[in-house]
Amino acid sequence: xxxxxxxxxxxxxxxxxxxxxxxxxxxxxxxxxxxxxxxxxxxxxxxxxxxxxxxxxxxxxxxxxxxxxxxxxxxxxxxxxxxxxxxxxxxxxxxxxxxxxxxxxxxxxxxxxxxxxxxxxxxx
Numbered sequence: 001x002x003x004x005x006x007x008x009x010x011x012x013x014x015x016x017x018x019x020x021x022x023x024x025x026x027x028x029x030x031x032x033x034x035x036x037x038x039x040x041x042x043x044x045x046x047x048x049x050x051x052x053x054x055x056x057x058x059x060x061x062x063x064x065x066x067x068x069x070x071x072x073x074x075x076x077x078x079x080x081x082x083x084x085x086x087x088x089x090x091x092x093x094x095x096x097x098x099x100x101x102x103x104x105x106x107x108x109x110x111x112x113x114x115x116x117x118x119x120x121x122x123x124x
Contacts, residue, residue: 029103040079045076052091085110096118
């Protein structure tokens, strides 16, 4: 299986292991046929982003232990659905992005320039 790439064309880096993120809960914003939500964007969530997501029906703050979801707090890094992140971008509420940990497929939905404008460094 080939190594997944990030939006910069390099190898996809880990987004977060605390909390453990990714559709496959492997710490990476990796994707596959089962990932119909396209959890591609590694974000460092903010209070504003979480509030906006809740307002559009995507509650990322409330824990759902049955699904291995801890609930997020500002500062957590998490692989979010690209369309949900784009909705926040269009509303001026997008969370910062870790480019090295954001899947290259994101570029099918979002311009690299928008991602770069909101980029944070990989190190936590």
